[in-house]
Amino acid sequence: MLVSAKRVSEHGGRTFTEEARRAQIVRAAIDTVAEHGYPNTSFSKIAQRAGLSSTGMISYYFAGKAELFDEVVATVLRAAEEFVGPRIQHAQTYRAKLRAYIESNLDFMAKYPGHTLALAEIIIGTRDRDNVPVGAINQATASIDALVDCLDKGLAAGEFADVEPRVMAVAIRGAIDNTLRHHMLTPGVDLESYGSKLADIFDRATRSAS
Amino acid sequence: MLVSAKRVSEHGGRTFTEEARRAQIVRAAIDTVAEHGYPNTSFSKIAQRAGLSSTGMISYYFAGKAELFDEVVATVLRAAEEFVGPRIQHAQTYRAKLRAYIESNLDFMAKYPGHTLALAEIIIGTRDRDNVPVGAINQATASIDALVDCLDKGLAAGEFADVEPRVMAVAIRGAIDNTLRHHMLTPGVDLESYGSKLADIFDRATRSAS
Amino acid sequence: MLVSAKRVSEHGGRTFTEEARRAQIVRAAIDTVAEHGYPNTSFSKIAQRAGLSSTGMISYYFAGKAELFDEVVATVLRAAEEFVGPRIQHAQTYRAKLRAYIESNLDFMAKYPGHTLALAEIIIGTRDRDNVPVGAINQATASIDALVDCLDKGLAAGEFADVEPRVMAVAIRGAIDNTLRHHMLTPGVDLESYGSKLADIFDRATRSAS
């Protein structure tokens, strides 16, 4: 049997050009959601931004609306993880890891505000056919679980005091996301300086009340 | 000229039945958004839930989609304010007011989870024709501003240490909202117990690092 | 048998107040058509302009859309006839009557531009259920017939030369109506001065070519 001339990437047996097209569409989808909001995002707006002549192309490359936005979410999360992950791992103490988590998240937002905004819109707006916001479960819990894990270990190591890890993790994640939202509405805000201040808040919150 | 037999309420010269219908539609809209998500909410879904024969009825009572959802937002915010306001005013110190703010917000969410969920979806999903999420600005800043004011006064009174009021306010609001979101996804969570724990977190965060 | 307390006018057994309401609605309809055009004229626009609280009132006083606009047409034609008729009758020769017809028509238009505009829009736009513009037939032929009659008699009296009455009548009527239309689009035009010039044209056209 001959090997196919078209090289196939590791992603579900797709060719390189196929993968490139998908990436192009995903990028256009991110930008469109960021600009128009998820409810106002349609295939035709995405196709237009991607420079495609018809919406049929999108359906050709993605099985449906759900698959496209799943890929969008995955893409943004992957980018965020690549940006944030190393900085957390590089930190020595759990307290330092917590600070790195908060600050690097805000740095990522500052660098890719559209990505983060689109992510939030899609996660909140997407539901499966049982009306359960299924994408949200995966993503939100994944992000939260990582934080919980960090807090758990820090507690065990005696670095944090008086912390209920899950409550704290949910609060931190919400604080980070809301900071972006606040930033989008009041453009004067400097996200980077917010990072260290936000980190300060939760640094203090994880100390004993003394 | 005799006084009209139809009694007119204080709301913009509308009759009682008119006001009742509007309230009925607003209620149905809240429930529909909470269940299906804002992007999947249509007039026909709302009409169906409200037991109306056609979507035309909704257009008959509301000038447009925007007016309906403006009223939804206003209704939920009014309810929240009535619930939360007195508890904050009743607290004596600013530190106590902060705790009351957090706890009563979570209590409100526990009591009317659909209201709060719908509110968040609409605020995030609604944009004006310049793609600016205009409802969000009004509401979000209003809620944030109230918190900032409380923190400012507490700082002046020497009750809080090391606080940058706006950063802190944004964080608190985000933590509260995300707690609801987390609660919706993982139904086991007890919102009321979360309230005091969340209050603890920000109580500690507003103390001096010692 | 007792006489009804409500006085009844000669118009199909309607009371005075009824007739007043109808007149009020007809007036509002004329203005609305003149301003928005016949295709954009709806009962709600008319009701609004007439100061009525609901469109139901219009349906209450008029059996349907057709009856309302029939009355509008009749009203405008009656007004025009009252304005134009005496001036024609007062003229001594048929040539003078023709001039009087043209000039007084343009004077009427100058005085009630909305009426004439609305009339034209409705006549052109209205069809019965067989798609025949039925109102138009009645009105247009009535107006044309009067002109034809005048030209016929003038011909018999030897005042006009080389005239095919119907062709001429249609041309005159069209010239008059188009002058109004032209006036509406280019507001600088002085309708009154146009009247004598238009009369000159057809005065010459009815002379022998010699």
Added chain:
Amino acid sequence: MLVSAKRVSEHGGRTFTEEARRAQIVRAAIDTVAEHGYPNTSFSKIAQRAGLSSTGMISYYFAGKAELFDEVVATVLRAAEEFVGPRIQHAQTYRAKLRAYIESNLDFMAKYPGHTLALAEIIIGTRDRDNVPVGAINQATASIDALVDCLDKGLAAGEFADVEPRVMAVAIRGAIDNTLRHHMLTPGVDLESYGSKLADIFDRATRSAS
């Protein structure tokens, strides 16, 4: 890159089939307006007549109602110009040109009564959002201006006497259009014979009163 297999016409980068569909829809629109009148013309009536499965197809090929009817007007005017133009240019004197204008206009109407009728309805019925019948301005003034120009030149050449060009032009145009209207209502009329008689009228009207 290879040249696309789909051939593209010169009209705004549209393909042949696209252009064909548009023409088909425009044709159906003309017929529908001629039969039902402009106010009673809807996308669904047009789609039905064009043999299309849904009104969505029309929106697919035309950006909106306005674009469709703009194209209808342009199509009819183009056809009329192609029909009328050469006959006017072929005439040697301005007096002959005037006769050619009137007669060829009526010949066109006799050949395409639906086109002309539809044109008149759309022009009269269409307004922009300031209630200005904008299409009318362009078309009516264009047609009038051509006539005015002819009369001006004829005056300068000493062919016409005692003529106020604009008044005369408006009268001629109105006479022509009204003749069509009259013809539609009373089908016995022979438009072609009307043409020479109408030309006679304005031929006489442009001679000196002697």
Added chain:
DNA sequence: GATGAATGAGTGTTCATTCAT
């Protein structure tokens, strides 16, 4: 593999009319 064309259900909104009171 790629695409332009087509589909049909769905969107919010307006319409003239009816009806119970």
Added chain:
DNA sequence: AATGAATGAACACTCATTCAT
């Protein structure tokens, strides 16, 4: 006699998806 409320069909238009080529 008069009216506010309600109706349901129709409106122009957009949607994600399918399909023949």
